[in-house]
Amino acid sequence: MFKQLFIFSQLLLLFFHHSPTIFAQSPAPAPAPLGPPNVVGILKKAGHFNKLVRLMKRTKMDARIFSLLNNSNPLTIFAPTDEAFARLKSKTLKSFTYQQRIQLIQFHIVNSLLSPLDFETVTNPLSTQAGDNTKYKFPLNVTVDGDQVNIRTGIVNASVNGTVYSDSQLAVYQVDRVLLPLGFFVSPPPVPAPPPPKEKASPSDEDDEDDEDEPKPSGAMPVIYNGLGAKSFVCSVIIAFSLCV
Ligand SMILES: *[C@@H]1O[C@H](CO)[C@@H](O)[C@H](O)[C@H]1NC(C)=O
Ligand SMILES: *[C@@H]1O[C@H](CO)[C@@H](O)[C@H](O)[C@H]1NC(C)=O
Ligand SMILES: *[C@@H]1O[C@H](CO)[C@@H](O)[C@H](O)[C@H]1NC(C)=O
Ligand SMILES: *[C@@H]1O[C@H](CO)[C@@H](O)[C@H](O)[C@H]1NC(C)=O
Numbered sequence: 464m465f466k467q468l469f470i471f472s473q474l475l476l477l478f479f480h481h482s483p484t485i486f487a488q489s490p491a492p493a494p495a496p497l498g499p500p501n502v503v504g505i506l507k508k509a510g511h512f513n514k515l516v517r518l519m520k521r522t523k524m525d526a527r528i529f530s531l532l533n534n535s536n537p538l539t540i541f542a543p544t545d546e547a548f549a550r551l552k553s554k555t556l557k558s559f560t561y562q563q564r565i566q567l568i569q570f571h572i573v574n575s576l577l578s579p580l581d582f583e584t585v586t587n588p589l590s591t592q593a594g595d596n597t598k599y600k601f602p603l604n605v606t607v608d609g610d611q612v613n614i615r616t617g618i619v620n621a622s623v624n625g626t627v628y629s630d631s632q633l634a635v636y637q638v639d640r641v642l643l644p645l646g647f648f649v650s651p652p653p654v655p656a657p658p659p660p661k662e663k664a665s666p667s668d669e670d671d672e673d674d675e676d677e678p679k680p681s682g683a684m685p686v687i688y689n690g691l692g693a694k695s696f697v698c699s700v701i702i703a704f705s706l707c708v
Contacts, residue, residue: 501533505628505635506542512627514548522561524568529667531592532633537576539634541614542627543641553642563647569593570601570616570644576634579626583607600646614638617645 503525506512519525521579531538548556559567569592577585588602596602604615612623628635 479708485617487515499529500628500630500633502532502540502635503634509542509580511546514545515542517678518564519568520558524565524657527592528572531572535632536561536574537632539573539575539577539636541571541621541638541642542603542635543571543621543638544624547638547640549588551637555643560646564657566601566644567641567647570603571632571642572659573603576632577605578634579612582612584625596648598645599651601644603642603644612636614640614642616642618643618648627658 484707493513501515503519506516506519516525519528528538528540546611554576556564572592574590574592585605587604587606588596589605590596590604598617602617606613606615609681614621614623617638619642621638624637624639627637
């Protein structure tokens, strides 16, 4: 039907233009096989993911996502809204290094295609593009509570607020918080360390030495600090004693 309409309109064009060159043109080529879905295009069209799109572009993650999809990797993307970015404490993004900004985007990309039904049965923590999902790195948990899908990172609790896009390879879900990775904020507790060296000992030792130089009140028993001091004290006692006798 559309094809027929198209041909008809082409004929009309020909009729009105009488242009011989048009006859030379080959028929319109068949549309090129569809490439992977264009995530930036999808987000832009939705209209309220401008900050996410900007961050994806600045970190060149847009190209990385394209490449993953073009290589047939299934992905699920959690897309924080502009409002979610606005909820971040001020300077949070600024405090991240370029590498961390890349990791932040990667953390929002799950390495599998998850349908809303899958959320109920996923194994937490999920595997994301950010890599290591162990406790003090990039753990991301998705849980379902009634009809609410929650995401926990250990730093933020987010909710999934709807599907932006889904096909057989890609799902994009809207989330109400930027998913901050635990590893950016919390370091693992220190491994039980050997007792710290007595750093405090030396300054007070110096103090003691200073005290030693101070004149001692006459008649007071001097504290014996070391062998040399003890010897000279004993000597002076002996000398004093022999003088007295
Ligand atoms: C996407 O993949 C196709 C084949 O799978 C390849 O020919 C094409 O070069 C890829 N495009 C980019 C931009 O990597
Ligand atoms: C995520 O799930 C794992 C496995 O159930 C659990 O050990 C971990 O404490 C959870 N983390 C958060 C932040 O909910
Ligand atoms: C996330 O939810 C858990 C369980 O309801 C709660 O213990 C935790 O304090 C919440 N974390 C934040 C950052 O809101
Ligand atoms: C997202 O979902 C949560 C939980 O259902 C809800 O509290 C919140 O208001 C929703 N946010 C938006 C923007 O719809």
